Amino acid sequence: MKQFILLILAMFAVVVAEAQTATLSGTFVGLPEGTRLILNDVQGNKIIPSDSLVVPDNGKYSFTVSAPQPRFVILTISNMAGLSLHVFLMPNERVVMDMRTTPITNHVRITNTEGSRNMELYRRFNNLIPVGQDDAAQWTLKQNVSDLIKEYQDCLMSAFLVTFFEDDFAEYGWVYKMVSDALSSRYPDNSFVRYVNEKLRTAVVPGMEAPEVALPDINGKERKLSDLRGKIVLLDFWASWCGPCRKENPNVVKIYNKFHAQGFEVFSVSLDNSKDRWTKAIADDGLLWENHVSDLKGWSSAGARPYGVSSIPATVLIDRDGKVVARNLRGADLEAKVRELISK
Secondary structure, three states, X not given: OHHHHHHXXXXXXXXXXXXXXXXXXXXXXXXXXXXXXXXXXXXXXXEEEEEEEEOOOOXXXXXXXXXXXXXXXXXXXXOOOOOEEXXXXXXXXEEEEEEEEEOXXXXXXXXXXXXXXXXXXXXXXXXXXXXXXXXXXXXXXXXXXXXXXXXXXXXXHHHHHHHHHHHHHHHHHHHHHHHHHHHOOOOOOOHHHHHHHHHHHOOOOXXXXXXXXXXXXXXXXXEEHHHHOOOXXXXXXXXXXXXXXXXXXXXXXXXXXXXXXXXXXXXXXXXXXXXXXXXXXXXXXXXXXXXXXXXXXXXXXXXXXXXXXXXXXEEEEEOOOOEEEEEOOOHHHHHHHHHHHHHO
16 A cells, blocks of 8 residues: 555646636544644655645535646645545536544545545545455455446546556556556546556556567577467466475466367466576476476566566466466466367
8 A cells, every 4th residue: 555655656746727626625523623634736756735724623624726637636634644535626626525534543434425426436445445454355455446446447536546456467457457448538648547558558468469478498499479379378487496386387287288289388487597497397397388488587587577577476378369368367267267268
């Protein structure tokens, strides 16, 4: 979540003009007396206060801002350090956002929004966040957020919220693409949309053509991924020193044996530095396919770079047309997807 917030600072600049305005108002319940609500713009890598008010006893607040174009602002609360709320205001929009805080938990719950689908989306996102921190709860949270963005993909706020998946891009790149497809023509100059598009331009996601990999095999002969066009291919990034990779190898062998005769191939890219250890692992694990390549440069592998590989095992499933189908499928999920592609 920290990286999610920092990305805002790096990619957004506000243009101020006087032609059109927008209003943000509502009721903020549960704040201590004298609490100041601060409206902030983002300029370069800084959050700059642009307006503030002391929330009265009745909790009612109101800000009017210049908004000749969609304007992104951050609300902070004077006595709740580290807490912020994010708002998109469209030109001439009148947004109501009611909130309630429980200082003990340092969390603000948005109880109601009116006049904006952007803020309706943000309310629903914000109220998901208190889900627990264990692995199962985090997986559920990610699924819920991706479903939510899918429902509101036409909202500009989705281009901001999609960066929630920045650390999981290999798995959730499809969400970025969905948002890009929905918003690029409507908001081509918006900084968040431009960021999403640039992220996609330099990344590999389902639906795009798989970047070429051309590296020497164990005998020094160059092998190209593109030579397997017409086959269903598992592009497998691994290394002899990678325990989880070695643990997954028997499953890859099983799937290869089951579907190879029907047009399934494996193209293995090793992130080893030692040729002896690489070739020994191939023999020890019974990796009987021919397409084993490596430049023996470890994490600097020229084959891994276009795919943004930052951890292994990492896999990319590619269809007969050379298009990426899925990333990081393993076990039964991988077998089921290969079977589905074979049957088409």
